[in-house]
Amino acid sequence: MEDESPVEQAAPEVEARVRASFELQGLMRHLGARLSRISPGHVQIVLPSRPEITQQHGYIHAGATSAIADSAGGYAALTLFPETADVLTVEYKINLLAPATGDHLEAEGTVVKAGRTLTVCRLEVFGVTGAQRELIATGQQTLICLR
Amino acid sequence: MEDESPVEQAAPEVEARVRASFELQGLMRHLGARLSRISPGHVQIVLPSRPEITQQHGYIHAGATSAIADSAGGYAALTLFPETADVLTVEYKINLLAPATGDHLEAEGTVVKAGRTLTVCRLEVFGVTGAQRELIATGQQTLICLR
Amino acid sequence: MEDESPVEQAAPEVEARVRASFELQGLMRHLGARLSRISPGHVQIVLPSRPEITQQHGYIHAGATSAIADSAGGYAALTLFPETADVLTVEYKINLLAPATGDHLEAEGTVVKAGRTLTVCRLEVFGVTGAQRELIATGQQTLICLR
Amino acid sequence: MEDESPVEQAAPEVEARVRASFELQGLMRHLGARLSRISPGHVQIVLPSRPEITQQHGYIHAGATSAIADSAGGYAALTLFPETADVLTVEYKINLLAPATGDHLEAEGTVVKAGRTLTVCRLEVFGVTGAQRELIATGQQTLICLR
Numbered sequence: 001m002e003d004e005s006p007v008e009q010a011a012p013e014v015e016a017r018v019r020a021s022f023e024l025q026g027l028m029r030h031l032g033a034r035l036s037r038i039s040p041g042h043v044q045i046v047l048p049s050r051p052e053i054t055q056q057h058g059y060i061h062a063g064a065t066s067a068i069a070d071s072a073g074g075y076a077a078l079t080l081f082p083e084t085a086d087v088l089t090v091e092y093k094i095n096l097l098a099p100a101t102g103d104h105l106e107a108e109g110t111v112v113k114a115g116r117t118l119t120v121c122r123l124e125v126f127g128v129t130g131a132q133r134e135l136i137a138t139g140q141q142t143l144i145c146l147r
Numbered sequence: 148m149e150d151e152s153p154v155e156q157a158a159p160e161v162e163a164r165v166r167a168s169f170e171l172q173g174l175m176r177h178l179g180a181r182l183s184r185i186s187p188g189h190v191q192i193v194l195p196s197r198p199e200i201t202q203q204h205g206y207i208h209a210g211a212t213s214a215i216a217d218s219a220g221g222y223a224a225l226t227l228f229p230e231t232a233d234v235l236t237v238e239y240k241i242n243l244l245a246p247a248t249g250d251h252l253e254a255e256g257t258v259v260k261a262g263r264t265l266t267v268c269r270l271e272v273f274g275v276t277g278a279q280r281e282l283i284a285t286g287q288q289t290l291i292c293l294r
Numbered sequence: 295m296e297d298e299s300p301v302e303q304a305a306p307e308v309e310a311r312v313r314a315s316f317e318l319q320g321l322m323r324h325l326g327a328r329l330s331r332i333s334p335g336h337v338q339i340v341l342p343s344r345p346e347i348t349q350q351h352g353y354i355h356a357g358a359t360s361a362i363a364d365s366a367g368g369y370a371a372l373t374l375f376p377e378t379a380d381v382l383t384v385e386y387k388i389n390l391l392a393p394a395t396g397d398h399l400e401a402e403g404t405v406v407k408a409g410r411t412l413t414v415c416r417l418e419v420f421g422v423t424g425a426q427r428e429l430i431a432t433g434q435q436t437l438i439c440l441r
Numbered sequence: 442m443e444d445e446s447p448v449e450q451a452a453p454e455v456e457a458r459v460r461a462s463f464e465l466q467g468l469m470r471h472l473g474a475r476l477s478r479i480s481p482g483h484v485q486i487v488l489p490s491r492p493e494i495t496q497q498h499g500y501i502h503a504g505a506t507s508a509i510a511d512s513a514g515g516y517a518a519l520t521l522f523p524e525t526a527d528v529l530t531v532e533y534k535i536n537l538l539a540p541a542t543g544d545h546l547e548a549e550g551t552v553v554k555a556g557r558t559l560t561v562c563r564l565e566v567f568g569v570t571g572a573q574r575e576l577i578a579t580g581q582q583t584l585i586c587l588r
Contacts, residue, residue, distance in 0.1 A: 026201035027208035030177070054173035061174035062217050062236050067210020089209050090412060091436055093240035093387055093534040093581060095561050097554045112579055113538045117411065118384060118438070120536050120579065138553055138561065140534060140581050142385055142436065144412070237559060238583055240387040240434060240534055242414050244407045259432055260391045264558065265531060265585070267389050267432065285406055285414065287387060287434050289532055289583065291559070320495035321502035324471070348467035355468035356511050356530045361504020383503045387534035 010038045010079050017083070018043065018075045025071065033068050035075070041111035043075040048104040060100035065107075065125050065137050069094060072109030073121035073141040080114045086146045087119075094123060094139030102127030105136070112140075119143045157185045157226050164230070165190065165222045172218065180215050182222070188258035190222040195251040207247035212254075212272050212284050216241060219256030220268035220288040227261045233293045234266075241270060241286030249274030252283070259287075266290045304332045304373050311377070312337065312369045319365065327362050329369070335405035337369040342398040354394035359401075359419050359431050363388060366403030367415035367435040374408045380440045381413075388417060388433030396421030399430070406434075413437045451479045451520050458524070459484065459516045466512065474509050476516070482552035484516040489545040501541035506548075506566050506578050510535060513550030514562035514582040521555045527587045528560075535564060535580030543568030546577070553581075560584045 010018070015038045022028060022035050028045075031053055037044035045068045047053070053064040070089055078087045106126045113120045123139035157165070162185045169175060169182050175192075178200055184191035192215045194200070200211040217236055225234045253273045260267045270286035304312070309332045316322060316329050322339075325347055331338035339362045341347070347358040364383055372381045400420045407414045417433035451459070456479045463469060463476050469486075472494055478485035486509045488494070494505040511530055519528045547567045554561045564580035 021203040024201075024203035025208060026198045027211055030199040031210075051173045052177040054171075056168040056171035057233075061172060061214065062239075063178075063210065063214020064174055066213045066217070067208065070209050070213070086204075089243050091240065091242040091385070091414075092209075093238065095238040095554075095581060095583060096236050097561060113536075113576070115538075120385075120538060122579075135554070138563075138581065140536060140579065142536060238532070238561075242407075242434060242436060244414060260389075260429070262391075267391060267532075269432075282407070285416075285434065287389060287432065289389060315497040318495075318497035319502060320492045321505055324493035325504075345467045346471035348465075350462040350465035351527075355466060355508065356533075357472075357504065357508020358468055360507045360511070361502065364503050364507070380498075383537050385534065385536040386503075387532065389532040390530050 008039050010040055014079050018078055021078070022075065027067060028071060031064055031067060038079060040079050041076055043072045043079065043109045045072045045107045046104050049102060060105060062096050065096065065100050065105060066094050068105060068107035069109065069123040069125050069137060069139055070141065072107040073123050074143060076109035076111050076121050077119040077143040080111060081145050082147065084147065088144050088146060090142040090144050092123065092139055092141035094137055096137050098134060098136045100127055100136045102129045104128055117145060119145065155186050157187055161226050165225055168225065169222065174214060175218060178211055178214060185226060187226050188223055190219045190226065190256045192219045192254045193251050196249060207252060209243050212243065212247050212252060213241050215252060215254035216256065216270040216272050216284060216286055217288065219254040220270050221256070221290060223256035223258050223268050224266040224290040227258060228292050229294065235291050235293060237289040237291050239270065239286055239288035241284055243284050245281060245283045247274055247283045249276045251275055264292060266292065302333050304334055308373050312372055315372070316369065321361060322365060325358055325361060332373065334373050335370055337366045337373065337403045339366045339401045340398050343396060354399060356390050359390065359394050359399060360388050362399060362401035363403065363417040363419050363431060363433055364435065366401040367417050368437060370403035370405050370415050371413040371437040374405060375439050376441065382438050382440060384436040384438050386417065386433055386435035388431055390431050392428060392430045394421055394430045396423045398422055411439060413439065449480050451481055455520050459519055462519065463516065468508060469512060472505055472508060479520065481520050482517055484513045484520065484550045486513045486548045487545050490543060501546060503537050506537065506541050506546060507535050509546060509548035510550065510564040510566050510578060510580055511582065513548040514564050515584060517550035517552050517562050518560040518584040521552060522586050523588065529585050529587060531583040531585050533564065533580055533582035535578055537578050539575060539577045541568055541577045543570045545569055558586060560586065
């Protein structure tokens with residue numbers, strides 16, 4: 001599975017806004033997640049594998065997988081919102097396709113449709129071990145723009 | 148919103164099986180979640196409010212809300228599975244209905260349909276402050292029984 | 295599975311508004327569906343079994359099941375909207391729990407959370423044969439209020 | 442939005458199997474839908490616009506949009522199944538992104554992950570008017586292989 005993410009970089013003020021909001025998310029810090037790419041309509045979050053985020057078989061817990069997917073989609077939407085607007089997740093659906101393993105996970109949030117009120121994102125999470133990158137979860141998310 | 152959860156207690160060996168599996172979930176411990184009720188086809192998980200599980204506005208992060216909802220549904224299914232079987236989440240969908248606030252969250256997983264291979268659960272998460280209990284998320288989950 | 299639907303009847307002007315809109319849905323007429331109950335926050339639609347709505351094994355097609363579920367939820371939301379507002383489905387998720395059989399299907403849409411902009415409904419579809427009523431699909435739907 | 446569908450044609454026996462099953466779906470015939478492309482892991486269904494499939498504003502009903510999306514995904518999965526296996530929809534989620542208008546709709550079902558028991562598909566529906574093709578719905582579906 002190759003990486004089809006857009007390479008365009010977000011404007012500095014957009015990137016600053018996303019990073020400032022991410023820093024305020026206690027959960028992302030507590031899980032050990034970090035923002036790794038911010039493009040217009042696309043955000044990537046990386047989560048290194050560690051015992052604190054596992055489920056009963058030692059794989060990464062679906063809750064951790066979902067948390068970074070949800071945040072990636074939310075920030076992907078935020079990159080396209082007006083400067084003073086904020087984003088809330090309305091709902092999302094996620095399929096866990098394979099055991100979440102790897103040195104780290106990469107969650108990709110990509111805007112599929114940006115509307116005035118509602119935005120829809122595609123969510124993908126990959127398990128990465130060295131050069132191998134496997135799709136382990138895929139989802140779809142609805143977000144609301146709060147002005 | 149009143150608590151309509153069944154009061155029947157699970158058999159001791161079922162409860163022991165669920166508790167043993169929960170103890171292995173590094174994420175639940177890391178979030179500070181605990182099992183609070185185990186009935187046949189129904190499990191409740193409690194998550195106290197704390198800075199480590201917040202999003203950017205100080206509310207509890209949708210990822211934490213989803214994580215306990217997912218675990219509650221998974222263990223609700225497990226209570227009905229054969230003794231040697233294990234459970235995996237196939238997918239779930241969750242609507243975030245209101246900001247996740249309160250002294251703690253209570254996630255309820257309830258089996259709607261138990262099949263030989265697939266089980267479907269209803270997921271509900273309540274924000275609890277003193278005697279007040281507000282529905283803050285509702286979802287639906289598909290699980291697979293691994294024999 | 296007993297019928298827990300509320301018995302309260304909607305106000306005559308609300309019922310008239312829902313019926314007028316339903317009459318405009320070419321698909322409902324084409325499938326042979328009819329409105330059977332309109333309460334505040336709850337609507338039931340009945341769909342008699344017929345060869346025109348089957349899938350490849352002769353059961354009722356998931357598309358027909360979903361169509362009446364979607365309409366039931368949409369009209370359940372509409373019963374709570376201001377008089378001049380209209381309703382659109384944002385998204386829904388549905389699990390097909392059992393083969394859709396019976397003399398007819400009954401779709402129940404029930405408002406779980408009514409918001410100013412977004413409303414969330416629970417969707418349930420039952421297959422009914424004589425006195426037997428089996429849950430064959432369950433879903434969750436997000437709707438938007440257009441003022 | 443360009444058409445990224447694979448161009449590879451399915452093997453004749455696979456195509457025959459899909460077409461035979463589709464012919465048995467009373468609903469597809471009743472709606473006026475037809476199979477327009479069958480590739481390994483991908484199926485396209487076309488639905489011409491007509492008054493019999495509308496909602497209250499004259500757009501195509503979400504139920505019709507969903508029905509062809511569901512069938513497209515189901516047959517996409519079937520193209521990859523063993524010859525004697527059958528397919529059932531476990532669940533799907535769909536976002537309605539824009540009013541469903543156009544001379545016809547094109548539903549695309551694409552396998553994202555093919556497993557021994559469960560298969561996950563991406564669902565997309567486009568409204569087509571002349572040379573214009575707009576994404577009007579996007580979804581995600583879980584299917585089960587019945588051997």
